[in-house]
Amino acid sequence: MGLTSNKILGLAVLLAVLLFVGTIWLWPRLARHSWKAITGRVGLLIATQLAIFASVGLAANQAFGFYATWADLFGQETAPGLVVDHDPAKGAGPVKVVDTQTVNVPGGSRPVTGGQIQKIEVSGAQSKIASPAYVYLPPEYFQPQYKNRKFPAAVALTGYPGTAEALIKGLHYPQTAHKQAADGKMQPMIVIMMRPTVAPPRDTECVDIPGGPQTETFFADDLPRAVSDHYRVGVKPENWGIIGDSTGGYCALKLAIHHPGTYAAGVGLSAYYKAPIDVTTGDLFHGDKDLQKRADLMWYLDHMPPPKTSLLVTSSKKGEDNYQDTQRFIGKVKAPTRVSSITLDSGGHNFNTWRREIPASLEWMSSRLSAD
Structure with a gap:
């Protein structure tokens, strides 16, 4: 049974309850x-506490999507992504659909009313990176009257080390996009849900690492091109937006700032503004000072020509560490870049806060994108 299985969580909770009752x-x-007798008491206490700790840990992992598999949890996911070369003559492409699932909305059993979530594998021609993703297709995508229509698309990124599944189960992107469109608050939009960790377990911070994973190239070039080739999505910057939380928020802002020719809008939920260097990232820049400066969004806004893109940043007056930095970031933005913000009175660096911000963020993004 997998790490995120409800059966595993249920067994852990059952074991904790049985040990608690047994101890009494x-x-x-x-x-x-x-x-x-002393050994027995100590053993029961330790076993009960371990079972409770495991139950809480499994529940938290399901809620926040930190790890997707046992190997991911224990640091055994060390192999880099593999690129599969496809022969165009055989009709293969950079996107391969490996599974489909329904959307948890009323009428979700039928794609024409609930839309559909497709699990795909994306191969990057330029970056040589392959990564899984989930694609939410709105109901209109399957309705006959829209068969020739192209749709705007938004890339949604988790934090580190999050899982793409958390964007569905924890942050409810498909359900939110479905409801916002059904209520007339946004246009129907395709959402590509991924984690920014495309070379696990390394946190690449969406940087093209010298001699390493070309993560920025993957998100700025390969992913939009591959998705547009496979789905009915336009190739103009006004057809594409990107949104993320925490690390994903930093990536979203950076990609919109660095690549306005790809993304017309970027949303950073509880984002930070400079790539960290720590044990999870390793040496991202290999002594390249220019690359390091470019990865600092404050420096970029001060020293580079302002990009023609729209940015949305979020924070909370209480509970967020990025509030002051977010105010500084807003103050540095110059035309033609446009900036908007969502500031909550209180809210932590967590899913509950981001779920409060995502509906307005998707509505904002929809107003800045076009279908064709």
């Missing part, structure tokens, strides 16, 4: 001063 039941029998 057996405690009087172990209330002696013999070494066997």
Whole structure:
């Protein structure tokens, strides 16, 4: 059973309850001063606490999507992504659909009313990176009257080390996009859901690492091109937006700023503005000072020509560490770049906060994108 399986969580909770009840039941029998009784009491306490810790950890992982598999949890995911070359003569392409699932909305069993989520594998021709993703297709995509229409698309990124599944189960991007469009608050939009960690377990911060993973190239060039070739999505910058939380928010802002010819809008939910260097990233720049400066969005806004793109940043007056930096970032933006913000009175660096911000963020993005 997988790490995110409900059966695993249920078994862990059941074990914790049984151990708790067993501890209460057996405690009087172990209330002696013999070494066997003491060992038994200590063993029951440790086993019960471990079971409770495992239950809480599994529930938190399901809610926030930190790790997708056991190998991911224990750091065994060390192999880089593999690129599969496809022969155009055989009709293959850079996007391969490997699974489909329904959307958890009323009428979701039928694509024409609920839309559909497709699990895909994307191969990057330029970056040589291959990565899984989930694609939400709105109901209109399957309706006959829209058969010749192209749709705007938004790339949605998790934080690090999050999972793409968390964007569906935890942050509810498909359900939110469906409801916002059904309520007339945004146009129908395709959402490509991924984690920015396309070379696990390394946190590449969406940087083209010298001699390493070309993550920025993958998101700026390969992904939009591959999706547009496979789905009915335009290739102009006004057809594309990008949104993310935490690390994904930094990536979204950076990609919109660095590549306005690809993304007309970028949203950073609780984003930071400079790529960190730590044990998860390793050496991102290999002594390349220019590359390091470009990855600092504050420096970029001060020293480079302002890009023609739209940005939305979010923070909270209480509970977020990025509030002051976000205010500084807003102050540095110059025309033709446009900037908007969402500022909550309070909210932490967590899914609950981002779920409060995503509906307005998607509505904002929809107003800045066009279908064709």
